[in-house]
């Protein structure tokens with residue numbers, strides 16, 4: 287099955303490059319985690335690369351991203367957080383985006399308009415509505431995009447966010463990354479046929495798309511963002527992808543059908559598929575792709591070096607950032 | 621006869637035995653079926669008891685906690701799992717306003733014999749929203765029986781009692797203890813709720829500690845030249861102050877260490893209970909030790925800084941002499 291390339295050459299290269307960046311960064315993350323260099327949990331994004339890259343390519347730098355689901359790092363990458371800062375944050379070092387206070391589940395970067403993630407799954411959508419409200423109040427035409435996994439859509443907080451966004455017609459794009467699983471719970475067992483149907487009762491326009499096709503994601507999210515920017519209110523998009531790795535590193539996936547996984551790896555790998563597609567369309571050559579990969583591998587190695595060399599925080603840093611001081615009235619405000 | 625098993629095996633045995641004993645006991649929560657729970661706590665139960673009694677839920681703690689409340693009022697004995705104790709907050713109204721208050725406001729006519737099972741605590745680098753010890757949150761809401769498990773022996777005996785108790789019980793194992801080993805009787809047993817236990821007798825100072833802090837306090841005591849009486853409260857609400865007071869009457873000194881945040885925490889409550897009612901037993905002011913007043917950071921260096929370590933506990937014990 288071949289598809290034509292529906293974006294210009296520059297965008298096609300950009301999309302491929304972003305997906306490869308996620309994939310290569312995460313392969314290295316897995317290796318570093320297995321070597322014991324990264325503390326805590328690691329959740330990887332294999333299968334979601336197209337959804338992440340397509341979404342971000344549709345956004346402007348000034349649009350907010352409130353990250354959700356459990357496939358996180360790829361979203362930080364496509365929102366432009368420097369790889370070194372992400373890696374150092376995974377290591378819990380001072381050079382990390384959050385200075386080692388947050389870790390893998392909480393990377394945030396305000397100057398990239400990356401709100402960060404609620405590690406309580408499904409608590410990021412109402413804040414996204416608030417971010418959109420703030421943009422509207424300030425008179426900008428910036429929008430807020432927020433992602434959530436299939437699992438997270440069962441939370442009441444998600445549905446409340448839809449109602450609030452619809453109530454004020456706020457510029458929010460809700461992207462449900464349905465990868466078929468919430469840890470061991472299949473999304474098929476959830477009631478709606480398409481998870482985007484959750485937008486129907488609140489009269490939000492919906493789309494359900496093949497999220498492993500990066501261009502489809504790019505076009506669909508672009509349209510939703512354009513509508514939001516023009517005052518047309520929120521959209522709910524179901525981006526159907528496959529989860530091509532365990533929920534977290536260490537999950538043995540005993541609940542998963544091996545054949546289904548094999549098939550998904552064969553058919554739903556967004557990086558492999560897009561690489562073949564742009565090659566076939568003659569947008570890039572094999573050697574150009576090799577060059578791109580070389581460059582990214584170097585960037586990723588630099589990120590690892592940066593993380594390794596970045597100092598551990600001083601213990602006293604634990605007490606920073608709890609409050610902004612002085613409290614009002616206690617002294618000179620900054 | 622006893623045998624050595626892990627803490628999490630003890631938990632799984634407790635649920636299994638209670639489900640076997642009483643058909644009204646059911647289990648639900650996220651990933652409790654074939655996945656077996658994040659730590660293996662529900663391994664094998666779905667196979668044994670089937671879909672009716674072991675149920676995966678969608679991802680929503682409001683549903684888990686709220687449904688447990690209704691099912692309990694309706695005559696079932698649910699064991700409802702939250703994957704991490706921190707997520708109690710995502711079912712805030714159910715856990716703080718509904719479950720602990722419905723029996724009371726009904727004038728005692730509604731019974732809520734449910735157990736919430738919620739792994740708590742720090743030490744696995746899981747960050748601010750997956751590492752908290754929440755028994756101070758719950759202890760602050762009268763109506764909950766709040767239970768923590770320190771050893772495999774506790775883990776099993778207390779969970780069985782929690783399931784049998786007619787009150788809502790919030791049962792908190794500690795994530796960093798799941799692989800620890802300990803002696804557990806072959807025979808069936810339960811442990812009383814609402815009672816503290818003197819784990820090690822001593823003459824010089826009373827140290828109150830639970831879960832990981834208990835093990836660290838034990839290490840600290842072994843390193844010091846004082847004779848420590850070590851008390852494990854087991855149940856934080858209602859709290860057995862009598863056992864602690866009796867001990868302080870003997871030792872004249874009190875150190876309370878717990879993995880809850882110090883500000884408005886369990887430590888100061890326990891110390892206050894004893895100081896206010898047994899002031900003249902004291903030879904020195906009591907010492908309280910807890911998690912520093914900050915969210916739990918992910919960096920291992922920072923996490924170690926804010927969670928009480930053996931050295932801080934040692935210094936705390938020394939400070940009352």
Ligand SMILES: Cc1ncc(C[n+]2csc(CCOP(=O)(O)OP(=O)(O)O)c2C)c(N)n1
Pocket residue numbers: 355356357405406407408434435436437438439465467468469529533650679680681703707710
């Ligand atoms: C409120 C809350 N409940 C449970 C969890 C534990 N947990 C983490 S990820 C996850 C599954 C999430 O599934 P989904 O939303 O589909 O995202 P995906 O993993 O597929 O990206 C669960 C149950 C959590 N972090 N927060």
